[in-house]
Amino acid sequence: DAKTTQPPSMDCAEGRAANLPCNHSTISGNEYVYWYRQIHSQGPQYIIHGLKNNETNEMASLIITEDRKSSTLILPHATLRDTAVYYCIVRQTGANNLFFGTGTRLTVIP
């Protein structure tokens, strides 16, 4: 699986959009981009995933660059409950497991 690079930490004001970047310059054509988050002392929570098109669901939007070498997770209106570690993971279709990097610790500030 391709490696990902994320900033170790970010702050975001409550109510503003949180834009979390992820670099995956070695991603291959059959690898999806996944985002999970982990709130303190809980199991990771699935957020969204995509292959090459932008995706949106009730939690977030995922913007993938045209060359697929990077992506951005957008939380449109961050709340205090969005404070968590966000993991960007790339994985091949049909592959079993997920390998977690160090993620980005997002702190939403009142």
Next chain:
Amino acid sequence: GAVVSQHPSWVICKSGTSVKIECRSLDFQATTMFWYRQFPKQSLMLMATSNEGSKATYEQGVEKDKFLINHASLTLSTLTVTSAHPEDSSFYICSARDPRGLGVEQYFGPGTRLTVT
């Protein structure tokens, strides 16, 4: 989304004893489940892949005789930490792959915090 539960949510045991942690997929059948371990301020590390009806596949460096995994049904996998020692104290998290969608979503349990005294 799909629901995965773990039991217990936390456990304290004495050194030398064994502890069993259960992982259940509540609303789907999971042929494959995964066990992760997470030490404080670190990321999740995959320990093993559990396949229903067959032996688990362990990651390099994980002792299969110490961390016994059983996946006897499509909704239950268990992890037994045998002869636990204080260095086994950690946050253990299971996950299961939901085959009903694209087969790519993996859902996680809430985790079990093990403290060995």
